[in-house]
Amino acid sequence: EAQLLESGGGLVQPGGSLRLSCAASGFTFSSYAMGWLRQAPGKGLEWVSAISGSGGTTYYADSVRGRFTVSRDNSKNTLYLQMNSLRAEDTALYYCSKNRGVTLPDWWGQGTLVTVSS
């Protein structure tokens, strides 16, 4: 069974940066596209980003394009999300996902909380 463990969340000031990590196990990491999604407190799900198995192709939601960068290290079975120029509206629980196809999450981690506040 796939296991995804996110880390790196925390409190950051507006305009600051944070890097999230997602350690994967239980499947052949390099064979699957991966992604990030988020859920603001008490709100619905929002797709954030996806990356192909090789890491050569990336996709972003308009709300984060130019500020967030997704990457992966297949030798470490780890997915990353570098978040820059953070805003209050980026406050959310960030989930890592294993994807079916490129952008369809079919397995989710438990999430890591990012709070952007002064």
Add this chain to the structure above:
Amino acid sequence: QSALTQPASVSGSPGQSITISCTGTSGDVGAYNFVSWYQQHPGKAPKLMIYEVTNRPSGVPHRFSGSKSGNTASLTISGLQPEDEADYYCSSYTTSNTRVFGGGTKLTVL
């Protein structure tokens, strides 16, 4: 990219059937057969219930089914069980190579 439109809430009694709608546009739901549905219990991660409009992942009960007509997709749960009480989200691939979610529907089993 605007969120897909779902009813805020639906309810039904055990054993009954309910349907949750998900309305998008010709740029997402209507463009591809790439609609999926997720179940989320409070404090838990979402779980994939339906993908590519009608397909169930292994382990999802047959009483969960999906369909689509034009720009509107639907999730039907037959023979409601108490454990089906949860939030349900639809999602679609878009012509912009992104993915969009609906606002979510709270299902109450009376």
